[in-house]
Amino acid sequence: MKYTALLALPLLAAAAPASERSTNPNFSVMSVRSASPIHYLQMNAAGQKFYLGGETASYCPTQVTHCPPGNETVFTPGGGSLDVNVPGGQQVYIDPHGALSFTQAHSANIPAGSAVGPFKYSPDEPWAHYSFNGWGASGFMACPTDDQRWQVFAAINNATVPKGDVDECLGFSALAIDYDGDVPAWQYI
Template identity: 65%
Template sequence: MKLSAVSSFLLPLLAAAAEPTPFGVMSSHSASPVHLLPMNAAGQKFWLGGETSSYCPISSGCPDGKYTVFAAGGGALDVVVPGGQQVYVDEDGALSFTQAHSAYIPPGSSLGPFEHKPGKPFGYYSFNGWGATGFMACPTEDSRWQVFAAIHNATVPQGNVNDCIGFSALAVPSNATAGAWQYA
């Protein structure tokens, strides 16, 4: 049931304050296949649908890693790994994040500006670089939707940017100490 999936995503992330804090993202586009899907980090990209991919090298004391959590401001992920994991838009327009233990960002990528506006119960998260109007979700072969900056010249998985769906990225405050040790 869609409502229980939304509840299981929201309950661990809700916090009382509206000041900048770490946050998760849920898509909003009524009457579309991407409505109310959580944004997940996996394979150095972001997806609507599917599962978050995380890793922890220690046997105990690891953050949950089940949900993707952005650091306050949205320019990085909320992780424990030394050096952190930065968020960027690659030259094809895909919302991406750096590999753990590496600050490498491919040439031609954009570091923003990302905008996080906290709110109760939801805030908003967006990318405003390259003339983008936020984010769009593009269909893939495996039933997930890959997240891209909403730009007309994005190189999308199935080749046609007109198949993508623009969505509002609802920022859901997180009360976790960290989202994951690292996202993979």
């Protein structure tokens, strides 16, 4: 997705008041934290985790005749799973280390000690938001990685983050951008 399109997304999402938008749509997520390196970055699924920056990682079997593009990450209504075609779907959860994660395709296996919510989609005026408030979290935070991406975690003090220092992480508002297109991916990997 081009950067100009990313900057226009919040304007498009706000074009219709929340009262006119669906209260339970599929959505993608964009981070907002002014004057920071994560401002306006898209949230992407990759390696069974979520990142700000980088690219969405997806897969489609060769026997599928009409594969979705698989180049954007979209959540189903409420944010508890991903919008995919793969049988059984892919559930979203917070792993025991605090990382926002998703299940492998064809598996409902979630590590012991994980949280499957509460995830919340809030159709607030003028922007809709996505959040996690389990474990005393105040939403999400993004933590720097060695590959120039920012891994997404529940905003908790005891998260096990990539560089080992939670103080390097940045809390952010997760804007939920309504998505009404076709299913965007067969499965995320």
